[in-house]
Amino acid sequence: MKTHELFFDRGGYAATLALLIGTGLALVLSMPWAGRVADFFLFPWTPTPVAFFFALAALGAVHAMNRGAAVEPLPRTRRRQLLSLPLQVSLVQALVLPYVAICTVLLPARHAGLLWMAWAYVGLVNITLGVISFRISARCFHRARHPFFPLFLVACAYNFVPLLFEFAPAPARTAALVSPAAALWTMLAGDAPWGALLFSFLVPFSLGLGLFLVTRSRVSKEGHALR
């Protein structure tokens, strides 16, 4: 299997293009079009970097899960596919770098670092989602079932179930940051403590790394068993 096919077959090209168009649209709409103050009253629009990052997180998740779900039947190809997942996500993250650079005008200069932090966080979450998607899809492949519903449920659970902790008492409320949506919101608000930011990064990092290592060893074992 060629690298090009690995990256862009089975919806990869469309997912990447959709991400570039979608996030580009969010960025363009985030910029204030008003040339003078009076123009803000003709068509009220508040510039916000949040829209761009939520679009990036949502479309990035779709792309990552699409790439993870493109499971090949051959174990050797499947291993290569798993190893390329971080690269595929990284390529997309690299493509939106100019967007992030432009997005920095939407925040005061001292908060520009937060945008780069959010960009890195989205990349980390998408790699994790790619690996999760790969695992679920591989299991569905063995059982000859379509992975769409399990993937959809897992993505929803990852994003929304931790939000229930927002209703919990103060110390347990930090657990809501497991949700990428809550973590991104907190990060871009600019007043999150360093501990909360570190926790936000640690969750996808440890989850992604753990799943990646376990999945890699399982794929290797499948390869050995076939030989």
Next chain:
Amino acid sequence: MRFSRVLMRTAQATALLWLVSALAAAASVTLQSQFGFDGQLIRFRYAPVRVEVAGLAAPVEGSIVVKQFVGADPSNPSTLSHEIARGRLENGVYQAAIPAYDLLLPALVQLVGPDGEVLASTTESVRQAVRGLPFVVVAGESRPLGGTESIVAASELPSDWWAYEPVQSLWLTEPLLDQAVWEAVGEWVTSGGSLVLFSGSDFYQWDCPAARALLPFSAPTLRELAPGAFLLTGTPRTGSQVLLSKDAEPLLVRIQHGAGHVSLVTTRLQDVTDTDLQRISARIPAARRPVAVDRLTQEALNKTRVVRPLYAFAPAVVLAVILGFVAFHRRALRKSFATSSALLLAAVVVATVASGLYVNRVGSIAYQYSINTIFCIQSSFTATCHSYGFFSLASARVPIDHDKRHFPIQADVWVTTRSQYELRSTLTQTALSLPARTRRFVRTCGTEGADWRLLATEDDRTFRIENPKAQEATAALLFVDGLFYEVPLVDGRPRDAFAFSDLRHVSASSMTEQEFLLYTSCIDWLATSAGTWLLTYEESSNVSPGEKMPEKVSLVRIEIVEGERT
């Protein structure tokens, strides 16, 4: 052990003594307040407030706060507070001019102690006394003027010129002895007020430099017409007009001062017949308020350029990235994926660095815009208005620093007073809330002098401009005999000295944008003025990082200075 017990007892005794003395001092304290002129005022205009503190056994450290309750919901009103005095307070009268807002609910006046405890309070319900239109104020003895006038003692007149905002015309029928009030009346006249002076034999009682500066006569003298009946005469000043005469003697003489008028009745009120009083009353012009500056600020804020990068830049970069990716995809299909990837990444790095450099040059988008238009009229007296306009894309809190008791007033009248229009004034600072995507306009008034000085020869043929602070001006006009002339600028400043022949006459259609702004800010009253005036316009703006978000601050300074004869 014994020592500590003694120490404890001493501390308890001291605390008790403090408590008792505080209670004793506070128990009998009373506050009496009066809003407006004889209790009459107009909503959304300044109103004088007098608070009398009595019964204090000893001076206290504290403050006097006036609270107004506004909002569409009377059960949950928003509080607008003004601190009119702070520090060591004694028994006596404390005065200020505060903006009067809704006043449907009674206002609360509190004497607050050093720890925030309320030592005394009183409420003032002025709902029934609110007037819809400016009214005549008679200071002193009154005679029927239509029955709608407000009558006060001359000693009760406020000493801040902006407190006279609800006044249609001020009639001084008894001697005014307070120099500070004379100054305030002069400043009010300069800003557009209308003053009626009764003189006759009373003249010597109120004669003072400030009063003389307002008279339509230079070298005023009293002439006895009949035993006990005196007439004030003198050399008429340029621009003075005799409006009414009686027995071939001038009865009513008027002169324009700045944007306002002084009408001098040459006799005492007692010597004027009812018929003459009606004739005089019919010829008194109504006061004008310096509202042109608010209009200028509103227009200037609306026209303020938004600080942001070129809008086309973002779509162009997005398009470039998408096209670059499509090109990469097509190339990678036919040629090496690694080389194509390397080329793509190199292009992305170039685009990112270029975007970053451009964005750094432009800076962040300014979320908050504020404009301060300073409008200064200077003749014998000086009246200055600071008109502020604010706009913010996100909700913010705006502090305005001002001189003691120079409280800002809302310049745009709200359709409904919403509770989020919060305002809290201390003696020298007012903080107001600015909801997201909302414009707010406020105005403060003061008496700080102009930076420019115009000296003209008697024949108005040669002029000299003094500019001790070396201020710059984007435009300067000279107003002579009802016509505007462009003042030649050298290095952004009007030339120090020039002859009348050097000046170029300009009309509204041939003026530059700044000159036209100057013209519109004063044409409604300057056109009728005698005298020679210098008009200067200066503007500057800068973008600052702000406390929370980037802010664009613009400053416009308009000075209208009457020429002095050399």
